[in-house]
Amino acid sequence: MPTPPLDPDVADLAPKDTTVTSYDEQHVVTYMRLLQAEGEGVDWREVVRIVLHIDPEHEPDRARSAYQSHLSRAKWMTEQGRLLRVARKS
Template identity: 55%
Template sequence: MREHVELDPDVDDDAPTGNDITPYDEQHYITYLRLLDAKAEGADWNEVARIVLHRDPVAEKERTYRCWQSHLERAQWLSREGYRKILEKAVAEGR
């Protein structure tokens, strides 16, 4: 049975760090993909933070920027290295 994927989840101030895929990462794959797409399109981080991360860059510019940066860095890690761990886990679970 397929798990429900939330398309626009709220986010924590900081994305996970480290070399393991976390439940938070699994809940936010769509968020990470949206951030990567926005970066590739050259979108303004303020707009991306407002739409994707549900943050107000006018009211809390530094906090919002750190949130955006943290999640973008995690998304980039997942696209460079972390996806291998996802594949390894799927193989181990026989998916």
């Protein structure tokens, strides 16, 4: 697998598949950044602006749902042990 991009564009919602998708593989760095920011207590609006490239002031509903779905997917990837396996393939 090629190295995942450091700052890829994101969809409005992360996948809900029960298997790792190509989107997941492309967004490993995004998922890790979201998990790190949450662990450090960074305000979600700042994370959305920097990591997901969505302005929470102009698109609050889209920003919140994108943040929640991507953070949820990042946690799923971690809980399933897939985030580390995908990251190591790089």
